[in-house]
Amino acid sequence: MGTDAGLIAEVIVDVPAKATDRPYDYRIPTELFTEVQIGSRVKVPFGPQKRIGYVVNIKERPAAGRLKSIQEVMDFAPPLTPELVQLGFFMANEYLCRTITALQSMIPAVLKGTYQKIVRLHPEAGRKEETLLSLSAKSLLVHLREQGECAWEDALRFAGVDASLLRQLSEEKWVVLEERVGDRVTKQKVIFVRPKKPEELANAAASLSARAVRQKEVLRFFEKRPREIALPDLLSELGVARSTVKTLVEAGFLEWEERELYRDPFAHRQFERTAPLPLTPEQYQAFASIVAPIRERCFRSILLHGVTGSGKTEIYLQAIAEVMQQGREAIVLVPEISLTPQMVDRFKSRFGDLVAVLHSGLSGGERYDEWRKIRLGKVKVAIGARSAIFAPFQNVGLIIIDEEHESSYKQEENPKYHARDVALWRAQHHGAALVLGSATPAVETVVSAQQGWHEWVQLKERVKGRPFPQMEIVDMREELRKGNRTMFSERLKEELLSCVNRGEQAVLFLNRRGFSTFVMCRECGEALVCPHCDISLTYHQTNRTVRCHYCGFAQRMPGACPHCQSKHIRHFGTGTQRVEEELARRFPGLRVIRMDVDTTSRKGAHERLLNAFGSGKADVLLGTQMIAKGLDFPQVTLVGVIAADSMLHLPDFRAAERTFQLLTQVSGRAGRHEKPGRVIIQTYSADHYSIERAVEHDSDGFYRQESIIRKQHGYPPFYGLFTLLLSHPDRVSLMRQGQEMARFLGKNLPKRTRLLGPVPAPIPRLKDRYRLQMLIKYPPLDEVTAEKCKICLRELEMRIDDGDLRFSIDRDGIVWERSFHENGHS
DNA sequence: AGCACGCCGACT
């Protein structure tokens, strides 16, 4: 400790509290001079404790008098680059979150959770006299004898156990306090399977009993492809059980071997190298617009507005090749849901092992490995979901956001960033090209393109001149009048039948899972509501339960109304399970695959179901949201949307936009290959513009109309929006504090703003917490006012003294044209 | 967020 000369590091400490959200100065010991860099993760003494922090600046003179020293540098290479540190400050300001929270969101989880603190029984503890210990200490020891060990946090849950007691017990050798590091082992054991005698596979198959269907399937697979394959891949590819393979190994037809290898999710897969495909004139023009800023090495953003099937991916691939030729790197963001093996394969096939893939299916350690390849410059392309925008490259030339309108680019937890905003910041920082690709861009993106902030490139043709599917609206009010009270219109039934009779496939889309949407008593009119959330419960037929889709609450379907004991309690509305049942009744023999959260929650189920459908094992694919995008099956010639208005009436200013996007995206699933496609849209709101414009393939018309409405109602992108959400376990306290906060805001918000609320949030109670919402609107393009709002909101947050009150702020309609670099961080 | 310090009630 001392004040003498030397280098000083500014450190953001790993304490996500408002009081500690600022850099602290530490002396850098001479022996660490070369190791400590901006972005380094370090251990520092902080008050009476030792904590982790990130170096955000290095300077010569300290701000405070007495300085402590950095104790340790934790990694070989700093996990953050100076650019990402700067970005952290930007995000903290922009999204009103703690700097440490922003920085932590940029690195893989294994680096932040760093270690779990564990309390273990000391080996000597068994032989010691316990009588002198306090009651709480004894009860903890009893627990440890049973469990062996427990997490530090759990130990503290014992009455009377606190940190000082634990430390004392550790000094007296009753327990061991241990810091356990996360799984950062880079080796993995994988079993490989191969045929023993490839030439005898046919004979082997013949020798099996007729009942060994699965075994024969495996042998036939190897006949076609007599190479070795990793066991997990074999299982997921064929959907067979491990035991099936084991039987074949024991019978001597196959052999397997366990090998230790460096974890690489794709190492054992073979990729056919692909060459660039020739581009159509339209595609070439788009390619040229992207490549121009890359060659000039200056920032530019491009909205690539291309109809479904217009070949955007090939353009991305060729633009990336250009970037790599310059020795720069590319980041590709795709929505998690479309980060399918097919998608990844396309990139891997073109660029081989120069690609790192970051998706949620990876284990913590695998993710860390991929991330490290980026950090160490071993790869040139990073492809992944939202958080891949933080890929620690140093020389980015191109950032691509595919399906840029997707709501999954917005993070729902703190920091509540939008990957699009972060991408813009990084692209500006690097002088890179930013490509926003979509068939149905977000309204704000279209508007800012119209205002000239993005180059707007349209792709209006599908590759190989395939026609757009014919789209048809069926007005369900009309059906009702004709006496058809089922969920299928006559048109849909007709088309479904003829589609299946031609031997082709259909996709049916319904945005609600479960069997019915709500359960109501016909006697008293009360609906069943989740006891924790104030949301109607959904009936699930398979196990006769009612479930809350928000918190997971489930109970048996009651036999009588809990309010009036009447037996006349019934479910209403339509979910995927009910459609499935109805299909089975009306079309006996029809083979249906249902895909929703309930059928795809098991690992690999998603892929297996899609593979089954793709290989013709079903006539109909019935599903929710998750089947809307990215699917490409040549045999699909009919798409049916069972209730197009299911999301139209939600209390969300983006409801119309979402409906238009959804209809356009699902319609893109039909007739992508040689056979022409047809789309049937059932709705009770047949004349709504979002549905009409989608059916007419008139996106310009939709954006025009939607812009007018957004402007009229004062919504983004024509107004800026802060959405405040307050939640509290007690309704009365919440109401009172909501009123107080509104009064404070009313007094302190800058001029030119409007405060709306507080009103109950769209979900008024969630997981036993009541919720209130407030909106602050401010004029467009007015970043001065936005900045003043942020100051006011920070002050508001400082005034909260109720530990039970949770307060979160969402931002919308951030203005695009302002140069982020002139703002915020120092 | 932790953790120490400090100030009041109920126990040997």
Next chain:
DNA sequence: GTCGGCGTGCTC
């Protein structure tokens, strides 16, 4: 008298 409850305030 002291053990232990949790309010208050600080962390380079």
